[in-house]
Amino acid sequence: MGSIYALAALGFNIIYNATGIINFAQGEFVMLGAMLMAYFAAVLKLPLLLAFIVVVLLVACVGLILERGCIHPLKNPSILVLVMITIAASILLKGVTMFIAGKEVHGMEYFSGENTVVDMGGAKVPTQTFWILGVLGVVVCGLVIFFNLTLAGKAMRACAFDRTAASLMGIPTKRMVMFSFFLSAAIGGMAGAVIVPISMADYQSGAMFGIKGFGAAVFGGLGNNFGAVSAGLILGILEALTAGYLSSHYKDALPLAVLLLVLFVKPSGLFGSEAAGRLKKF
């Protein structure tokens, strides 16, 4: 689970870095990925890899449309308005999904066969866990390479650092914003696609992914990708531990309490720097 939060948190970060917006529709991207994956793999019976690629591309396109349709046309919007727009968009996405896919819950088999488990020192770990971890690993490596070695990646980092300076240097910042939506939607889609076999696809699950992902992103220090991944994993583990050893009632509460405490002690998140803490105000 932690990996999914980490992936969702990464999505938040990418858009945040490029635009300073918290995209509350991020959770819906995960949900869309899950719904589409269940549809392509379980209903149309496409080969896994093909289904996966199609899903990720489709979700990425949704991200693109969202940016073009709702974010791009605004000339000089305030951050809060942008946040509200993403909330409205997430309601809309949820509604559309409900109509197209129905209210039923969809499931599918594990990528490597139903209920296959690996025995690890007595604990049985479902194989799908490795798929999820694998995808997370690939995404993280991919992002590292992208941001450090490619021109587009460097340009995006420049945008995150200082938008005005970046645009003065000839970087098309508007296009970068668009691309950041594309990228983070794609990552959300991937997260959704790998989680289906474990948690099944439900049109309402988006909000939950969104909150946890946002939590992880803040926990790790907004804009800090390394922080997001670690924080996502920590949150997932904390949740499992609370449910297992303390009280399943408070499974969601304890990680949140920890998160709050961390914020009170270190207001810029676990791995965030002071500089990043000085944010655009609402």
Added chain:
Amino acid sequence: MMKRNIYIPYAVFLMIVLLAPMFVKNPYYLGVLVQVGIFSLVTMGLSLLMGYAGQISLGHAAFFGMGAYASAILTGTCHWSPWLAMGAGMLITACVAWFVGTPSLKLKGHYLAMATLGFGLIVNIFFLAEVDLTGGPSGYTFARIPHITFIKWTIKSETSSYYFVWGILLVILLLTLHIIHSRVGRALRSIHADEEAARAMGVNTAQYKVGIFILSGIYASLAGSLYAHYIRFVAPDPFGLMESVLLVTMVIVGGMGSIWGAIAGAALLIILPEALRFFQDYNILIYGAILLFIMLFLPGGIFGGSQMLWLLIRKIPGRRQEAKDG
């Protein structure tokens, strides 16, 4: 001069509120209006916090819920008088708001949003988990929440609920308008504009921020108590995260920085889903679309939108300068 300007809209508003039941007789519509009143109370507090002090809270439904549960439990389980329970609820909420607000409001922007969001979720989980106290997920079923009695009238029918809720709202509204146009209001706006500068000018920003957070919490708690006595049933669902988001949406849709906007936002977002009932399943789509539309084309909310309209109507040559100022 300034005072009169507060009172004119207030007087008009008062008239409309008093006369509305003459036109709206159906109990269902009156019931919706009662809810508008209850939610307006919350959004007014939130508007003080967001629009005037510039701080966001994604956990206000928790305060709303605390008021509702306090009323339910204290009147139902402990057989207190509703008024006493309402006061106790506000006191408890104020303490919690102080406790949470003091560290939280040192945070800024998205971190503050996350902290308040987390707080709201924790409170909601508390409502869910403490089955013996709150009735858990099934809602508070130990006793029926009693009707409230005001002097000698029992607030039972829709009409009496309407006058009761809106009466309280009108009192609070007057109080709020006075706060805005006082020293405190100016101090708050200065924090919104530039916190550092405000501090440099000798405004104790931390104190003001926490103070207004507590005040808005009390408003929400009061609204919660009214809700509990009106609906006479409380369950954790209506006090969750989505409700917090809805409250913030109401303030923004109404237009930040205006108490009237907060009321307008509450009215719109309560009435709209009811008006859209006709569309059945499609209402979620239409609702989302309308929200998106408002945010895209009226970023200032209803209040900002009506200002624009006002300017258009008064678009007489020579008044340009004034329009620019407005």
Added chain:
Amino acid sequence: MMKFFKKQNLFCVVLVLCFSLTVFSFAQEKKEEKKEPIKIGAIFSITGGASWLGEPERNTMVMYVEKINKAGGVLGRPIELIVEDTEGNETKTVNATKKLITKDNVIAIVGPSRSGSTMAIIDIPGEYKVPLISCAAAESIAVPVRKYVFKTPQKDSDAALRILEHLKKKGVKKIAIMSEASGFGDQGRLQLKKYAPEYGIAVVADDTYGPKDTDMTPQLTKIKATEAQAVVNWSIVPAQSIIPKNMKQLGMTIPLYQSHGFGNPKYAEACGEAGEGIIFPAGRLLACDTLPDDHPQKKVLMNYKKEYEERFKDSVSTFGGHAYDALFIIVEAIKKAGVVDKDKIRDEIEKTKGFIGTGGIFNYSPEDHTGLQKDAFEMLTIKNGKFVVLQD
């Protein structure tokens, strides 16, 4: 400048109030004059957390109201069905109920789908004297009896009793309870804990999970470490199909009992192969093909299943059945009453005897507004991905 600003305030207030008043007055004018059709209201959670409950209920109502109208209606008058959505939110449910009663003037209401929503409006039918038949299961709806409130689903406690009976027969002495954190899960959990000692069964673990959780491994790991000989899970959300999967992954071999909330073929499907052998109590609808031909309910069940599946290309669930029962109990009552009068209809509903519905055979009385006995539940199991009646 200041003055100007204030005028804008005023303008804004007036604008908004005009808006709300127009909306209201417009809607009020629409209140129609023709008194021809008999209006029946329905409140289901069509969207929101419990949409899989509301959807089949709504579909069922719509389909059968059409059928009744095609056949000439009731007392020669067509039925007009007005469906409202609760979105699983108690405040909305209250609004919807008041709207149906005071604006639409319905003569009876079917729903809501969920126990929590029903509890939120439980006094309204009595206040306005409109009969209501709830499709939610919780015991507290019909105990104590409220004059205008009835319900069609079987009682939660009966499901718990059936499960405990079966456990006792199997010689199980220690069980672990899992339940979702919702009204439904909570009620079941309480019932199980209340009655378990009577059957000589000890509860060794009691865990809950959120309705939207996606992984129950932590709770199950905890249960695995106890001496539980069976897991009883009480839930109505999709999350429950994750439990058998998780159990299999953890190598747990003890039997899994589910509540009647499992009564949806989609859930069995979602469990896949891990779902084989799950035991749960349910109305007979789900396994009606495996009922003996002489069973009194067989004909009703087979018909409903066939008609629903043909029309909606979707498998039936017991929830739709609850709406079916409620609708026909009302229709029968109207026929018997002979007039469209809320109080007379209520009296006739209370006199319902031997009505064969999908949930069982209904017998209401002034003391019993549930109408069903323990035997309305049949223990079912999953065999080759299909629900069948458990044979032992």
